[in-house]
Amino acid sequence: MDENDLPGKGEPLEHRFLSGGTQNEIYELRRGETRCVIRIPPQNAPADRDEGILREWRIIEALDGTDVPHTEAVARCADTSVLGRTFYLMGFVDGWSPIGRETWPAPFDTDLDARAGLGYQLAEGIALLSKVDWAAKGLHDLGRPDGFHERQVDRWTNFFERIKGRELEGMDVASAWLRAHRPIDYIPGLMHGDYQFANVMFADGAPATLAAVVDWEMGTVGDPKIDLGWMIQSWPEDTMAEAASKASYVDLRGMPGRSQVLAHYAEVSGRQVDDIDYYIILAKWKLAIVLEKGFQRAGDDHKLQAFGPVIVDTMKAAAELAETTDYRS
Known part of the structure; x- marks a missing residue:
């Protein structure tokens, strides 16, 4: 130094x-x-x-x-x-991470109006990321944006075949739907690749302020809305329902509903979100495949073993959404 x-x-x-x-x-x-x-x-x-x-x-x-x-x-x-x-x-970022906490820190533990800001700030982080001029920043060779969506199904089905230990109900349905559909528009941009509460930090105190997006192992130039789909794939519309406390590894009660999150992302990013179902299907389908790798190697690891039924439910959810979703891409 x-x-x-x-x-x-x-x-x-x-x-x-x-x-x-x-x-x-x-x-x-x-x-x-x-x-x-x-x-x-x-x-x-x-x-x-x-x-x-x-x-x-x-x-x-x-x-x-x-x-x-x-x-x-x-x-x-x-x-x-x-x-x-x-x-x-x-x-060094002087703030806090949502991971490893049993409850939100004060005042977000009791002030639901303040807690809503955490959700809006989370969405705003990737909305701002999608606006970065990646080519001007010298990241033209970071990824392969051309043909990005055309490669997704082959890439992850080939990955699944390498680690395959069982069939996943609904995978064929979701895979076929993804092959037959594309986003309404595709504007390449910088993406995080694993965007969620686990990979951000917030500043101390209210109002909620995103302090930093962290952990860029999966960062690339691709479709930024994949980050959005990954973030909201389990995000409920009614966040005051009891189920919202169990929809994620964090308590989503008091957060903005899914449609409000989407509207905020669209406003900040300038991108349309009418085709969000495509990204949610892709996110659920991919998540099931990624988690399956850990499950197949679980051995005596009870934490990884617990992914088994979660993976099955996630792939079924991708297929069910695919069967009820259609738009012209």
């Missing part, structure tokens, strides 16, 4: 572990008044995670100067002799 004249030069270095898993480990670094975060693959992670780290770096660096809430891009290091893996440093 000193050799690269980064902030805090000459100050003693303090660090603390924030989180980690099979993909990345995250530590806070503090040097005097300077705080930043290191993101680095664990030593036993596959070699391609180093390339993934550089990919993430390109995205957060490109977000500087945009309206998208994000972590500051501080520095990257591809020299594996330093820490054994490629890593980058990003700015």
Whole structure:
């Protein structure tokens, strides 16, 4: 850090572990008044995670100067002799994550009007992301936007065949529907790839303010509305119903209804959402396939075993929506 004249030069270095898993480990670094975060693959992670780290770096660096809430891009290091893996440093976000909490933090635990803002802010994050001029930011080679939707079914059905251990009822129906339909329009843009409450941070206190979109492992240039479909695939219209507390891993009671979320996204992004059913079917279909990989490798892992019936229900829901949805694409 000193050799690269980064902030805090000459100050003693303090660090603390924030989180980690099979993909990345995250530590806070503090040097005097300077705080930043290191993101680095664990030593036993596959070699391609180093390339993934550089990919993430390109995205957060490109977000500087945009309206998208994000972590500051501080520095990257591809020299594996330093820490054994490629890593980058990003700015420290002073806020909170919805993950790992039994309830929303105050005041969102009791103030449902304030809680509604969390939902609107979540939608606004990807709406702003969809407006980023990715080509001007040098991300023209980050993905393959041409033929993006034409590749989706083949890509994920081939993936399913590689991990297949059982048939999933409704998969053929949903797959056929997706092959036969396309979005009303397709405007390529920067997308997160796994957008949900788990991958954002909020500023402390009310009103709800999105502080940063984080975890860009799946980021690419494709169709930004895939993020929208992924986000709302289980989002109810009536969020005051008791079922809303169980529709997700967070309590959605008090949040705006699905149609309100869609309207806010459309207003901020400038994109139409009349074809949202296509994206919801695609999201449910893909989610079932992705979760099936973990289920087939569950072994004695009870958490992964529990995905079994969830996967079945999710694929059935994709097929049922496909059977009742038709529009000219």
